Amino acid sequence: MFPRTLALTAAATAVLALSIRPAPPGQARDQVRPLRHDTAAIVKLIAVRVLDADGRPAAGLRKEDFKLFEDGQPKTITEFETHAITPAGMAMTPAPPPSGEAAARAAGVMSRRFFFFLDQQATDREGKDKARAAALRFLDTQLRPGDEAAVLGWYTASGFYLREYLTTDMDKIREALSGPTETPPSPAEVVNVPADDMDLGVEDAGPERNVREATEAKVETYGFSLSSEGRTRTTGTAPGSGAFARADFVPRLAEIAEIFKTIPGHKSLILFTARNMGPDAARLGRLFGAAGTAVYAVNTQDWKAGPFGTKFHYIWTEHSLQDLAEASGGRYFADINEAAAIARDVQDLTGNYYVLGYYVQDSWQGTYHKIRVEVDRPGARVLVQDGFSDSKPFDRMTDFEKDIQLLDMLWSEAPPSGLLSLPVDPLVVGSGEKAQACLLSKWEAGSRTGPPASPVEVIVLIRDERGGILLSRKWTVDLTPYRGRTVWAYLTTPLAAGPKELRLVIRDRASGDACVGRSRFEVAAPSDAGIRPGSVLLFEAGPAASYLRLPTGPSRGPKDKAFAAGTSLQALYRLIPKEGFPLVDEVGPETRRVTAVVPLEIRTLDAEDRPLLSVEASLVSLTDGGERPLDVEIRDHVSSEGRPDVLAVDVLFEDIAPGRYELVLVIEDLGTDRRAEVRKTLTWR
16 A cells, blocks of 8 residues: 555545445434444445456356355355346346336446546647547447446646546536646635634624624645645645656556545546556556456557657557556557547446345444455456445544545535535626626534534535636634524635536534535626626525625735625625525525615616616416516615626515426616516525
């Protein structure tokens, strides 16, 4: 095992989503005594590949042909499945039952999981183009329904990266494979926010004193690493470059192999590189083989250096990549130009396997269990995961395991089961060529539906449509004094036009209790329309809200108090009611009136003309499409030079049935007949 003193990059680590389960549901967060965990027997499913003497998949095996051992003790095989690739997809014998069990298996052992690894540093320009073409060829001709894929690799300047995590959406994978050669990640920060410095001001009346910014007590710039505190790089050489990269690549790949042991499913690493790893190659191959992951290594170099800087065509039939692939149970492909043949061979080698199942008892002690599988067929080679670990309480995890669990919550396509979902309201305000996103979240500290009322770490990730990291931040906040109170936390940051995705995780630093928030939103491109509305922010009457502004660091652009990084909610929505709180999730049945605050960029023919606005409102059912008009009362309209106008209106409701709706506001400038529409999705309880 390689030492793990160097901080892993988030992109490298995220792809290794560790299946460390959260504590069983129903446990009290404030329990002081040691936790007791469920030890009920469960069925453990294991993917097994069997190769014949020629290295081809061995077909026709029965359950009776297999023997399974855990920690040297024979186990009774209770489940047995044969998986074979067909033109229509993966065929399974016996056929899965038409129930949720089939879906669960498809998301686990039954599914094939392909990791496309593009080594950008050890591949020349032509090799990169051929690698992308070969990967796309496999994607377009060989992947089947239910398969999952991910795109990761190694950059010259910044080391490991993740372009797209495991997903069944092959359009995302296609986009990730076709993306730019290298987009270095943006800096991230760790910000410790002591409770004494938060000053949420619950008793304050009015938004001017009530909107507070959390104090940046400690700020550490650490590139794109999200590793635990105290584990940082000490080398002065830039990660991923020069001699450091050559020394660092193998240890990082070894760590990936170790963590692959915890990922369920039938895993394959398709590695595009020309890197010569020498004697380390076979050892790495054995590590991947022990993780139940076959490596299919494709050499991206089809030339050899000649005299005077010339090159001549050459196929490297003997290479350390062959040692890596064969030791893992995979295959080496020397000629990258044979993309069609590579795709067919990988399909054949990965499309035929078996699944064995037996009963295990989870001790919740983190015990590692060795697995051995034997098959009654002369000359056969069995490829199976070396073993697995029991679940373990959070306080017994290593820092490394805690990092992986955190990044699993951030990067997985669907949040891990059993985690609370936080309501998030993505607000976008545009002005000219600029746009500011204000990401608002409701935290009910200490409740069953909110984050723990304790010291927590808060992590936010914003990605673009290509999976590129636009913002990566981590804060520490003590929510202990705010038990039983609701805090509306937010951050603001400038963003370019296009689709965006927000991922938020709040995790108790002691117990590991966590909740997640996710949202997809669109930043509209600049428009010549006469009225350009921003996102509507809704308020319900009640006590004055308490806000926590999460600092995002200094702005790198020109000074602009309205659109600099870290702009306050009050600066963007200047007509926030002095009393009341934001609606970011559900509307109660007793609600009869809400205040809608809408920023407006209004272009008039004469700069001195003040627009005369009217507003119409309606509620559209997302169930049946039915629409009903609503009464509207304009409260205020303010203008200020260099900023969008802000309009505040009261919208009245009556007898709204439970369900999902869209609130539609149509705003018109009566002087010019120009109109704009803004929509907000709401859930009525």
